[in-house]
Amino acid sequence: MRPSSFNNEFSRFIIIGLLNTLNYYVIYTAFLWSGLPYMLSHLGGFVLAFIISYFLNCHFVYRVRPAWSSFLKFPLTQVVNMGMQTLLLFVFVGIFSWNEIIAPLPVLIVTVPVTYTITRWVLKDEEV
Structure with missing residues (x-):
């Protein structure tokens, strides 16, 4: 994958x-x-x-055809996302005593690229 296609795809992921x-x-x-x-x-x-x-995500971000197999795997992307966000928020606020208002921002910086990669793998059925 060319870097420019990654940037365009990731930008579409953020917009969607x-x-x-x-x-x-x-x-x-x-x-x-x-x-x-x-x-x-x-x-x-x-x-x-x-x-x-x-x-x-199928049509505009990854430009793939929807399929039952990817539709049934798609919830995994959100399970991983929610799990990571919850764990990181707990670590930042509960352990490191970060401000509750600020802590979600670095959490998103970490989890959005991970969620993008997992969603890409699920929808495009490619190795990551």
Whole structure:
């Protein structure tokens, strides 16, 4: 892979990640306004945004065809992401006593490239 293709793909990954966050919030808010309790709104928003995320990542980030095999593996990307974020946040705040407001920023700096690599492996079925 050429460095420029990595940069373009990674940039698209960041943009789609931001769009996915917006998707979740819009869906969550719509469910909330429709009268659903906040937890059901959250779960519904998460699931729908996650499905949208899969297709956006396939089509716009990695430019691959969606497939059941990659769709079923796609949740692994978020399990790893959430696990790493939780562990690093605990280490930075709970052990190193970093500020709770600042600590998520370096966590993202570490986890976003890792999540990108795992998602690329899942969707493109390539060695990383």
